[in-house]
Amino acid sequence: MTPGExxxxxxVVEDATKVIDGVTVLxxxxxxxxxxxxxxxxxxNGAGKTTTLRAILGIDHLTSxxxxxxxxxxxxxxxxxxxxxxxxxxxxxxxxxxxxxxxSVVAASNDLPGSSVDAALELVGIAGIAAxxxxxxxxxxxxxxxxxxxxxxxxxxxxxxxPHNGLDAGAIRWLRVVLRALADGGRTVLLSTHLMxxxxxxxxxxVVIDQGRIAMAGPLGHFIGGASMEERYLDMVEGG
Amino acid sequence: xxPALRAELLKITTVRGQWLGAAIxxxxxxxxxxxxxxxxxxxxxxxxxxxxxxxxxxxxLAFGIWAATVxxxxxxxxxxxxxxxxxxxxxxxxxxKLAAIGMMAAGGALVSAVTAWLVVWAVLPTGAHHTGEPxxxxxxxxxxxxxxxxxxxxxLLSKSPAASASIVVVAVLLPKAAAGLxxxxxxxVVGASPGTVITQAVGGAQLPHSQMFPGGAAAAALxxxxxxxxxxxxxxxxxxxxxx
Numbered sequence: 278m279t280p281g282e283x284x285x286x287x288x289v290v291e292d293a294t295k296v297i298d299g300v301t302v303l304x305x306x307x308x309x310x311x312x313x314x315x316x317x318x319x320x321x322n323g324a325g326k327t328t329t330l331r332a333i334l335g336i337d338h339l340t341s342x343x344x345x346x347x348x349x350x351x352x353x354x355x356x357x358x359x360x361x362x363x364x365x366x367x368x369x370x371x372x373x374x375x376x377x378x379x380x381s382v383v384a385a386s387n388d389l390p391g392s393s394v395d396a397a398l399e400l401v402g403i404a405g406i407a408a409x410x411x412x413x414x415x416x417x418x419x420x421x422x423x424x425x426x427x428x429x430x431x432x433x434x435x436x437x438x439x440p441h442n443g444l445d446a447g448a449i450r451w452l453r454v455v456l457r458a459l460a461d462g463g464r465t466v467l468l469s470t471h472l473m474x475x476x477x478x479x480x481x482x483x484v485v486i487d488q489g490r491i492a493m494a495g496p497l498g499h500f501i502g503g504a505s506m507e508e509r510y511l512d513m514v515e516g517g
Numbered sequence: 518x519x520p521a522l523r524a525e526l527l528k529i530t531t532v533r534g535q536w537l538g539a540a541i542x543x544x545x546x547x548x549x550x551x552x553x554x555x556x557x558x559x560x561x562x563x564x565x566x567x568x569x570x571x572x573x574x575x576x577x578l579a580f581g582i583w584a585a586t587v588x589x590x591x592x593x594x595x596x597x598x599x600x601x602x603x604x605x606x607x608x609x610x611x612x613x614k615l616a617a618i619g620m621m622a623a624g625g626a627l628v629s630a631v632t633a634w635l636v637v638w639a640v641l642p643t644g645a646h647h648t649g650e651p652x653x654x655x656x657x658x659x660x661x662x663x664x665x666x667x668x669x670x671x672x673l674l675s676k677s678p679a680a681s682a683s684i685v686v687v688a689v690l691l692p693k694a695a696a697g698l699x700x701x702x703x704x705x706v707v708g709a710s711p712g713t714v715i716t717q718a719v720g721g722a723q724l725p726h727s728q729m730f731p732g733g734a735a736a737a738a739l740x741x742x743x744x745x746x747x748x749x750x751x752x753x754x755x756x757x758x759x760x761x
Contacts, residue, residue, distance in 0.1 A: 335605045336598065337760040352605035369598040371532055371590075378531035379599075386524035386603040426599060 287311050287465050288333055288434060293342035295328055295489075302328050304489040305342070310467040310482070312433070315460045317476040317497070318469040320486035321514050326469045327365070329486065330438050333467075334363055346434055358387040361434035362427030367419040367443060369426075372412025376403055376422050379411060383426055397425040402451075416443030424452070434465040441472050453479050473507040487514045521604045521613035528596075529587065529621065538583040543625040546576030546657070547633035554640040564649025565641060567719040569633040573657050574712050576629050577689050581664040584618045585681035588672030597761065611753045614669060622665035623658055630654040649719065656718030659738055660711035663745035664689060670752030696728060703727050709740040 288310040295303035303325045310316040320326050331337040333344045335352040346361045354360045370379040380394045398404040401421040420443045427435060441449055457479045460466045483500045485492040492513055501509045529535045549572025553559060559568040591597040604610040634651055667688060672681040692710035696703050707713050708730025716724050717734040730737035
């Protein structure tokens with residue numbers, strides 16, 4: 278992807294509404310994530326974060342509204358993993374397939390060269406256990422594999438749902454450095470997490486969702502003011 | 518479409534249980550036919566071709582269950598999430614799955630049918646049976662592909678390997694088992710069921726007139742393929758519309 282294409286890529290969610298069995302789980306959600314910025318997407322459990330991320334990726338359908346990646350619905354891209362890489366769960370690889378086998382399937386699905394598999398394994402630090410079945414990997418290793426799946430196409434956009442789960446302190450710092458570097462390189466990073474300290478450490482923007490509605494969206498500095506991220510966040514979602 | 522198809526084939530070949538399942542399914546038909554021929558189960562009126570097809574129900578069940586469990590396993594193992602993230606155009610994903618399952622089933626069925634014919638020909642006493650029309654074993658390939666496509670669609674519809682495998686077993690065995698309850702529909706339902714389509718095509722075995730499909734073996738095979746296509750379309754529509 279050229280720098281021009283990378284700059285154009287961004288996530289835009291417009292008036293997204295999702296009703297499941299009569300329950301409105303997303304209610305007119307609108308926000309955007311910009312190139313070169315790490316956008317933290319936060320909210321209590323059940324607020325609608327994962328549903329929103331799945332809708333952006335076309336995994337779940339919106340009842341109304343629209344979500345685009347790089348100016349069009351994600352499904353309309355010819356090589357989607359080059360446009361956006363996503364981590365939604367560390368358990369989305371077949372337990373009996375090896376890490377290399379899993380990434381080979383992903384690479385084949387988007388016509389990526391075989392070298393991209395080795396590069397992804399190296400990047401997330403699991404090249405040494407590439408021949409191990411996924412079912413025999415620890416949660417942290419599976420999380421790294423899921424990150425490798427997201428990064429294999431060198432995408433312009435990264436969508437990560439709680440990528441810190443299962444990572445040890447060293448891996449959390451590694452992820453922070455990697456994501457910051459990717460954003461500084463012009464990529465769009467949208468990150469759902471409950472780790473307020475991580476948000477303060479390297480995120481640029483914050484989008485707060487609560488009960489299916491956007492409670493706040495803007496630069497991190499404006500959001501927290503002189504307080505801590507945790508204080509401001511809890512003030513917002515718990516009313517003090 | 519081609520990268521997605523390559524990925525679907527790679528999914529099967531990178532999980533031992535899945536390619537082993539296809540291999541076992543390929544062996545099921547010739548193994549049962551060999552057993553029948555070796556134990557004198559091929560009747561005097563049978564040909565080598567109809568003798569080779571005696572194990573076809575085993576082949577139909579094995580391939581159908583394999584296809585159903587492979588497809589439903591995408592949901593059971595949660596790998597559907599990655600499939601939809603990497604091939605988000607669902608029509609392409611579904612088409613690739615259909616083509617991968619269909620190609621593997623067709624290839625396996627062809628090997629099955631040819632192996633079964635050669636094995637039965639080798640086992641039966643020389644000159645005791647006519648060879649029949651080996652080309653009629655194409656019906657075995659068609660029936661196995663139809664049941665595999667049905668299994669795949671049902672697997673994606675139900676999301677459950679156990680439920681979809683059970684549905685395949687019912688679809689293959691129930692028409693004949695419930696023939697007496699079908700009344701005037703018997704020749705249409707049983708006649709177009711996969712096992713009976715093969716029996717009509719290869720001849721030899723005794724098939725009650727009430728189970729002969731109107732219009733003959735070709736019409737029965739065409740109807741079976743139309744039913745499989747309809748179920749496959751149902752699977753496609755469901756995948757296009759459902760979440761996840």
